[in-house]
Amino acid sequence: MGIDFQNVDFKYAKKATTKQLDQVSFSIQEKDEFVMILGQTGSGKSTMVQHMNGLLLASGGQVRIFDQNIIRSKKLKLKPIRRHVGLVFQFPEYQIFESTVLKDVMFGPKNFGKTKEEAEQLAKDACQLIGIPSDLLERSPFNLSGGQMRRVAIAGSLAIDPDILILDEPTVGLDPKGKDELMDLLVDIQQKTHKTIIMITHDMDIVANYAKRVLVMNHGKLVYDGTVQELFENESHLKQYNLDLPTSALLAKGLKEKGLLDYQRLPLTKSQLYTAIVRGGEDNE
Amino acid sequence: MKIEFKDVTFQYYSEEKPVFEHLSFTIEQGTTTAILGHNGSGKSTIAKLIVGLLVPNAGQILIDDVELTEQTIDEIRKRMGIIFQNPDNQFVGVTVRDDIAFGLENHQVPREEMIQQIEKYATLVDMKDYLDKSPEKLSGGQKQRVAIAGALAMETELIIFDESTSMLDPKGTKEINQMMRSLKENFQKSIITITHQLEEAIFADRVMVLNEGKIVLDGTPQVVLKEKDILEASGLKLIDGLDVLNRLEKDDFDHKSSIMEALWELIFKM
Numbered sequence: 377m378g379i380d381f382q383n384v385d386f387k388y389a390k391k392a393t394t395k396q397l398d399q400v401s402f403s404i405q406e407k408d409e410f411v412m413i414l415g416q417t418g419s420g421k422s423t424m425v426q427h428m429n430g431l432l433l434a435s436g437g438q439v440r441i442f443d444q445n446i447i448r449s450k451k452l453k454l455k456p457i458r459r460h461v462g463l464v465f466q467f468p469e470y471q472i473f474e475s476t477v478l479k480d481v482m483f484g485p486k487n488f489g490k491t492k493e494e495a496e497q498l499a500k501d502a503c504q505l506i507g508i509p510s511d512l513l514e515r516s517p518f519n520l521s522g523g524q525m526r527r528v529a530i531a532g533s534l535a536i537d538p539d540i541l542i543l544d545e546p547t548v549g550l551d552p553k554g555k556d557e558l559m560d561l562l563v564d565i566q567q568k569t570h571k572t573i574i575m576i577t578h579d580m581d582i583v584a585n586y587a588k589r590v591l592v593m594n595h596g597k598l599v600y601d602g603t604v605q606e607l608f609e610n611e612s613h614l615k616q617y618n619l620d621l622p623t624s625a626l627l628a629k630g631l632k633e634k635g636l637l638d639y640q641r642l643p644l645t646k647s648q649l650y651t652a653i654v655r656g657g658e659d660n661e
Numbered sequence: 662m663k664i665e666f667k668d669v670t671f672q673y674y675s676e677e678k679p680v681f682e683h684l685s686f687t688i689e690q691g692t693t694t695a696i697l698g699h700n701g702s703g704k705s706t707i708a709k710l711i712v713g714l715l716v717p718n719a720g721q722i723l724i725d726d727v728e729l730t731e732q733t734i735d736e737i738r739k740r741m742g743i744i745f746q747n748p749d750n751q752f753v754g755v756t757v758r759d760d761i762a763f764g765l766e767n768h769q770v771p772r773e774e775m776i777q778q779i780e781k782y783a784t785l786v787d788m789k790d791y792l793d794k795s796p797e798k799l800s801g802g803q804k805q806r807v808a809i810a811g812a813l814a815m816e817t818e819l820i821i822f823d824e825s826t827s828m829l830d831p832k833g834t835k836e837i838n839q840m841m842r843s844l845k846e847n848f849q850k851s852i853i854t855i856t857h858q859l860e861e862a863i864f865a866d867r868v869m870v871l872n873e874g875k876i877v878l879d880g881t882p883q884v885v886l887k888e889k890d891i892l893e894a895s896g897l898k899l900i901d902g903l904d905v906l907n908r909l910e911k912d913d914f915d916h917k918s919s920i921m922e923a924l925w926e927l928i929f930k931m
């Protein structure tokens with residue numbers, strides 16, 4: 377198993393009465409998964425993913441990463457864990473510091489003991505994978521556009537070649553084209569490399585279009601682990617967790633309320649909405 | 662506040678090419694204008710030119726028919742407020758109250774009046790209970806609302822929102838969008854909202870789309886937001902609903918006209 381949480385508890389302050397993670401249990405395969413983590417701000421998403429590569433240690437329960445127990449102990453070695461699980465923070469471009477794109481992306485593999493030549497090759501491969509053109513490699517990362525800088529930062533994590541890549545709100549602040557491009561690249565990377573990709577997002581249109589499996593956090597608890605369709609069909613849950621519907625689902629519901637559309641399955645994406653409308657709601661599978 | 666760009670050319674010193682050349686447009690007093698464009702298209706540059714943080718290389722900028730110059734800028738700037746992208750960049754004070762007061766102090770408003778103004782506008786943006794809290798402890802949406810209260814307290818005639826929601830979560834984004842709509846409906850202010858989210862342009866009186874230093878579309882949202890090809894060529898993306906509308910236009914199906922009409926209505930209310 378790649379990542380396995382059993383009844384995980386966590387509190388930032390020992391004396392606090394509320395837990396930021398509260399009896400969280402789930403597991404994620406070491407390859408071929410694409411998981412999105414949702415939940416309103418403050419629900420514990422970032423706290424949870426920081427437990428996935430040993431950045432935070434559980435106060436109760438058990439976290440296992442690639443079959444290693446992550447517990448507070450002198451013997452705990454974090455480097456091997458971070459070889460398995462790479463974590464890209466929110467606004468990762470703020471952490472870029474090298475003078476060229478290539479050097480910045482090489483930093484990770486060098487840090488993990490690769491020779492300069494090996495690191496350079498890994499960095500170049502990572503850049504190619506995430507769509508950074510080779511003529512940018514010798515440029516200063518600070519003169520790039522926001523979307524390009526974001527990719528450089530992600531390439532830095534990819535260059536370590538982790539089995540599982542976690543991204544904390546990778547599309548925030550990008551323009552719509554940049555968002556689409558990044559999502560398409562992530563899907564592409566997932567299909568090519570079979571890496572498990574886990575990402576946190578607030579964007580329900582992205583969830584509708586790209587997610588297979590969804591985890592929902594609410595007040596430190598994992599309250600949902602399942603498919604997108606089931607999540608969005610359950611309105612009382614959505615309200616309870618403060619989640620919105622995707623744009624197309626909102627429109628479909630609006631049309632239904634006006635008696636202009638009928639459907640068995642709530643359309644979630646624009647092509648599903650389109651199909652539901654032209655077929656008059658019949659036979660939308 | 663009327664804003665006029667006449668043949669404005671602007672280039673950053675360090676860059677090889679101007680951001681725009683001979684840019685001209687007029688924004689009428691009391692209107693809400695959305696400026697749309699992809700990242701790097703020059704939206705913030707326009708905002709900074711309007712508030713006098715940047716100076717054109719050529720051409721003129723007129724505010725209520727007065728040209729922005731070194732002599733006039735100080736007076737004119739007091740009549741404008743700008744809400745930036747990053748909510749963390751707006752703050753200077755120890756408490757929310759200090760922050761709203763900051764602008765007023767600069768305007769030399771008497772103390773009694775100041776206290777009243779602060780209460781009034783904090784209430785308006787629903788932040789009255791937070792006046793004595795530290796701004797650092799607020800959520801992004803709350804920080805932006807405090808910034809809006811600051812601009813309102815100064816009774817500026819123009820408020821510019823420069824991607825003020827792009828770093829906020831959906832809840833914060835909704836709060837600020839509702840705030841903008843209410844400002845438009847309840848105050849006689851000029852509003853400029855700068856964004857790459859088409860959703861946020863929909864309530865404007867007028868939408869201008871910027872690409873490669875030129876205004877490529879200019880009109881009501883109803884007209885501009887239908888221009889799929891130009892919007893996409895400008896690095897923008899249609900809202901899902903508009904994209905569906907576009908596709909449906911070419912099809913034939915039952916209740917077409919009522920469905921199309923209902924979709925428009927739903928999109929505009931979103």
Ligand SMILES: Nc1ncnc2c1ncn2[C@@H]1O[C@H](COP(=O)(O)OP(=O)(O)O)[C@@H](O)[C@H]1O
Pocket residue numbers: 388389396415416417418419420421422423424593
């Ligand atoms: N470093 C920290 N110290 C203390 N509390 C924190 C820290 N980071 C986050 N929290 C709190 O933990 C809760 C969960 O936060 P977080 O995991 O960042 O949520 P999310 O990523 O879902 O927005 C929130 O109440 C937040 O205020």
Ligand SMILES: Nc1ncnc2c1ncn2[C@@H]1O[C@H](COP(=O)(O)OP(=O)(O)O)[C@@H](O)[C@H]1O
Pocket residue numbers: 673674675676680698699700701702703704705706707
């Ligand atoms: N301080 C600066 N120095 C040099 N170039 C800049 C500066 N600020 C912006 N630019 C460049 O000017 C162009 C327009 O930028 P900007 O107005 O910030 O665009 P937008 O707000 O639409 O994203 C971009 O190519 C950007 O890289």
Ligand SMILES: [Mg+2]
Pocket residue numbers: 421422423544
């Ligand atoms: Mg977070």
Ligand SMILES: [Mg+2]
Pocket residue numbers: 704705706823824
């Ligand atoms: Mg900008």
